[in-house]
Amino acid sequence: MSKKKKIFIVEDEDFTVKFYKNRLTSAGYEVLITSRAVEAMRLIKEFRPDLIVVDLMLKDGNGFSLIQDIHNASGFKKIPIWVLSNLGQDKDIRDAIKKGANKYFVKSEVPFQEFEEELKKKLK
Amino acid sequence: MKKRFKNTQLLLDSMGDGILIVDKKGMVFKANIAFFEMLGYNKKEVEGKDSLMLLGATNEKGEPINKRNAALFRSLGKGKKVTNAIRQFSKKNGERFWVSITTTPIKSERGRVNGGLIVLRDITDTKAEEEYHTEFAHIASHSLRMPLANILWGVEHFLSGKMGKLTKKQKDFAGDIYTMLRQLNSIISDLLSVANLKNKKVRPRREKVFLREVVQSVINNLKHYSKANNLRINFETDGGSDFVIMADSRHLYTIVQNIIENAIRYSFSKTVIKIKLEKNNDNIVFSCKNKGIGIPKANQRFVFAKFFRAKNAVEKEGDGTGLGMYTTHELVKMNKGKIWFESEENKYTTFFVSF
Numbered sequence: 001m002s003k004k005k006k007i008f009i010v011e012d013e014d015f016t017v018k019f020y021k022n023r024l025t026s027a028g029y030e031v032l033i034t035s036r037a038v039e040a041m042r043l044i045k046e047f048r049p050d051l052i053v054v055d056l057m058l059k060d061g062n063g064f065s066l067i068q069d070i071h072n073a074s075g076f077k078k079i080p081i082w083v084l085s086n087l088g089q090d091k092d093i094r095d096a097i098k099k100g101a102n103k104y105f106v107k108s109e110v111p112f113q114e115f116e117e118e119l120k121k122k123l124k
Numbered sequence: 125m126k127k128r129f130k131n132t133q134l135l136l137d138s139m140g141d142g143i144l145i146v147d148k149k150g151m152v153f154k155a156n157i158a159f160f161e162m163l164g165y166n167k168k169e170v171e172g173k174d175s176l177m178l179l180g181a182t183n184e185k186g187e188p189i190n191k192r193n194a195a196l197f198r199s200l201g202k203g204k205k206v207t208n209a210i211r212q213f214s215k216k217n218g219e220r221f222w223v224s225i226t227t228t229p230i231k232s233e234r235g236r237v238n239g240g241l242i243v244l245r246d247i248t249d250t251k252a253e254e255e256y257h258t259e260f261a262h263i264a265s266h267s268l269r270m271p272l273a274n275i276l277w278g279v280e281h282f283l284s285g286k287m288g289k290l291t292k293k294q295k296d297f298a299g300d301i302y303t304m305l306r307q308l309n310s311i312i313s314d315l316l317s318v319a320n321l322k323n324k325k326v327r328p329r330r331e332k333v334f335l336r337e338v339v340q341s342v343i344n345n346l347k348h349y350s351k352a353n354n355l356r357i358n359f360e361t362d363g364g365s366d367f368v369i370m371a372d373s374r375h376l377y378t379i380v381q382n383i384i385e386n387a388i389r390y391s392f393s394k395t396v397i398k399i400k401l402e403k404n405n406d407n408i409v410f411s412c413k414n415k416g417i418g419i420p421k422a423n424q425r426f427v428f429a430k431f432f433r434a435k436n437a438v439e440k441e442g443d444g445t446g447l448g449m450y451t452t453h454e455l456v457k458m459n460k461g462k463i464w465f466e467s468e469e470n471k472y473t474t475f476f477v478s479f
Binding site for chain 1: 265270274281284
C-alpha cells in the first residue's frame with residue numbers, strides 16, 4: 001500500500017473540524033488539524049503535509065496573513081494551499097489568491113463530496 | 125422689488141446644494157437648479173406642490189416622514205433651525221437617494237414664521253462609504269453562512285449513505301430539506317449582493333435564463349406554503365415559449381420568489397393567485413395578481429424603500445424585515461428590468477416585472 005497522503009488543516013470551528021476528521025480520515029488521508037493560527041507554522045514544519053487547507057476567519061489571527069507566511073517561508077513553497085471559507089465575496093477570493101492560495105472554495109457553495117473529489121485529483 | 129427677486133434667484137441657482145423655499149403650509153414656493161438636477165423635476169412640476177408629498181421622505185429607520193415628524197414642520201412650528209437631519213427622498217424616476225437636510229424658518233420683521241428654507245445635500249456616496257466601513261456584508265457573510273454551510277454538509281452526509289443506508293422515504297425528505305437549504309443559501313447570497321451593490325462589488329452573472337422554468341420552479345417550491353394558506357396558484361403563459369432572457373438566474377429566482385411569497389402572505393384565504401408570463405412587443409412581462417389586503421394609497425410610494433412595511437401588512441403578518449421588495453427592486457434594476465405595481469386597498473395587488 002502506498003504511503004498515506006498528509007493534509008494539514010487550520011480550522012477553529014468545531015463542527016467543521018469534526019467533519020474534516022471523519023470524512024478525510026475515512027477517505028484514507030492522514031489528517032492533522034489545529035485551531036490556532038499561531039502554531040500553524042511550527043506544525044507544518046514537523047508534519048510535512050502534502051496539502052494545506054486554511055480557513056480565513058480564525059479566532060486567534062487572520063487566515064490571509066497565515067497564507068502569506070506559509071507561502072513566503074522557504075521550504076513550503078511547493079505545498080498547495082487551499083482555502084475553504086464562509087467568506088464569499090470577490091474581494092476575499094482575490095486577496096487570498098494574491099497572498100498565495102492556490103484554490104478557493106466558498107463553503108456553502110461546495111458540497112463536501114466535490115471538495116473531496118478535488119482533493120483526490122490533486123493528491124493522487 | 126422684481127430686480128431684488130431676480131438677484132435672489134441668481135444667488136440660489138449658483139449654489140451647489142439643493143434649495144427649496146416653502147410657505148408655512150409646506151407648499152413649494154421656489155427651488156434652485158441644483159434641486160431640479162438632484163430630483164429630476166422641472167420648475168413647473170415643483171412649484172405650488174406639497175413638499176412632503178413631492179419628496180416621499182423616509183428617515184434613517186425607513187419610517188415615512190409626515191407633518192408630525194418632519195424637520196421642516198419643526199422649523200415652521202417652533203421657529204427653530206433643524207440641522208443635518210438624514211433623510212431618504214424619491215427622485216422623479218422613483219430612485220431613492222440619501223440627503224442631509226437643514227431647515228430654517230423664514231420670519232417676518234415682527235418675528236412671525238412665514239415659511240421655511242430647506243437645504244438639501246446629496247450624501248449617497250458618504251452613506252455608501254459608511255456602510256462599507258461597518259462591513260455588514262463581511263460579517264453577515266460569515267455569521268449567516270457558517271451554520272448554514274454546516275447544515276448543508278451535514279444533510280449531504282446523511283444523503284450520501286455514509287452513516288447508514290436511508291430508506292426511500294428518509295432519502296426523499298432529506299432531499300427536500302437539502303433543496304430548501306440551498307434556496308435559503310441563495311437568498312442569503314442575494315441579500316449580501318444587495319448590501320454590496322452600492323459599493324459596486326457585485327455584478328449580475330448574465331446568462332441565458334428560461335424564465336418559464338424559473339417561475340414554474342418557484343411555484344413548485346411554494347406549493348406547501350400556498351396550500352397551508354388555503355390558496356391556489358394559477359400560472360398562465362402564451363403558447364409554448366420558454367421566455368428566454370439574459371440575466372442572472374439566481375437573481376431572477378429571488379425576484380419571482382419574493383413577489384409570489386408576498387402575494388401568498390397578503391392574500392385573503394380561499395382566493396386564487398394569478399401568475400402570467402406574456403410577450404408585450406419586445407418585452408417579456410411577468411405579473412402576479414392576488415386578492416387581498418392591498419397597499420394603501422398613502423404607502424405606495426414607499427413600497428421599494430429599505431425596511432419599509434405598510435401598516436396593514438404589519439397588522440396581518442407581524443414578522444417581516446421590510447427588505448423583500450427593496451431587494452427585489454434592486455435586483456430587477458441590476459438585471460436591467462423594470463418593476464411596478466397596481467393596487468387597491470382591501471381588493472387586490474398586481475406586481476409586474478418586465479425585461
